[in-house]
Amino acid sequence: MSTTRCQLCGKRTGDRRCPALDQRLCSQCCGAHRGRFIRCRPDCTYYLAAEERLRARRARELVQAWAAWRRELDAAGREITWSYVEALAEALAAILHREPADDADVQAALVYLAQSLSPVVMVGTAPPPLGRILVDLFSPLRQKGRVDGDKLRGAAQAVADWLGCYRSPEDEKRFVRGLLGAFPPPAEEEQGLIVRP
DSSP states (O other), X not given: OOOOBOTTTSSSXXXXXXXXXXXXXXXXXXXXXXXXXXXOOTTOHHHXXXXXXXXHHHHHHHHHXXXXXXXXXXXXXXXXXXXXXXXXXXXXXXXXXTSOOOHXXXXXXXXXXXXXXXXXXXXXXXXXXXXXXXXXXXXXXXXXXXXXXXXXXXXXXXXXXXXXXXXXXXXXXXXXXXXXXXXOOOOOOOOOOOOOO
């Protein structure tokens, strides 16, 4: 029985088929090149499993980092309404499950949201797509009096500033993955026949 060698390293057994390359790869080359040098297909089982593990790890890191950030804010006497930070995080996660973005996109969107809530009108460039979605989401709530614009602006700017320090050049989606891991998408309801008694 012949074994197929990994098409990248040529040393180890190619124990998995890469749907993006349509070649056999070893698990080490798959892991080393996945999402970096190989543009993985979103339906690849190896990519999905690795992304899920990475999101869980990034979610744990994010929870710890936010707890430390909150302690720093309390110790410094800086007041931001934490419920608005949590609402922003949950809203961002819901959007990011549908709209792919990286940490720089999220930071730009938060800055845009904060600027749009400012009493000073700023003339700027075209809004970032994610920022426009956030503004469209929170504007009706602010107009109906369900959210305080000043508190939301303060939370958006604080998270944007914090994110500037949290971002990592090694993982351009460190924060995004943490959010997606902390706020998984809601389970889809099964579609079927409706039976009424």
